[in-house]
Amino acid sequence: MAQRHASPVTRESAAAQQMRDQEVLRAAKELAAYFKGRRTEREARAALKIIKAFVRDRERRDAKSRSPLPDAHAAKAPKKAPNRKAATDTGERRRPKPRRKASQVNPAGPDNKTINAETAETAEKRTDT
Numbered sequence: 001m002a003q004r005h006a007s008p009v010t011r012e013s014a015a016a017q018q019m020r021d022q023e024v025l026r027a028a029k030e031l032a033a034y035f036k037g038r039r040t041e042r043e044a045r046a047a048l049k050i051i052k053a054f055v056r057d058r059e060r061r062d063a064k065s066r067s068p069l070p071d072a073h074a075a076k077a078p079k080k081a082p083n084r085k086a087a088t089d090t091g092e093r094r095r096p097k098p099r100r101k102a103s104q105v106n107p108a109g110p111d112n113k114t115i116n117a118e119t120a121e122t123a124e125k126r127t128d129t
Contacts, residue, residue: 021070024054 027047034044
């Protein structure tokens with residue numbers, strides 16, 4: 001089989017380069033989504049082909065003429081933390097459920113053989129009558 005040999009230097013317009021960079025970034029996100037279980041293997045293979053073609057083209061270029069990697073020059077802005085205490089649609093806030101006091105909770109569970117003071121008093125009353 002004969003392989004086709006492309007010229008080692010391909011000049012692209014700035015718009016075409018930017019579009020290709022965006023496509024590579026999208027493909028990288030698709031591949032990451034596959035590993036998180038959100039994409040199919042077929043979609044991941046398509047994304048991998050795009051990334052491999054980009055790398056292959058980049059390897060053919062002279063190191064001095066290579067453009068920077070997509071989005072490598074821009075620093076990512078930190079995401080804002082979501083406001084978890086935001087009001088509901090009606091503008092009211094939910095009230096938290098009241099918590100049990102420590103004395104009401106049986107730390108050993110229902111199978112505990114120890115009897116606390118309240119249970120001992122009720123047991124005495126039952127036996128006295």
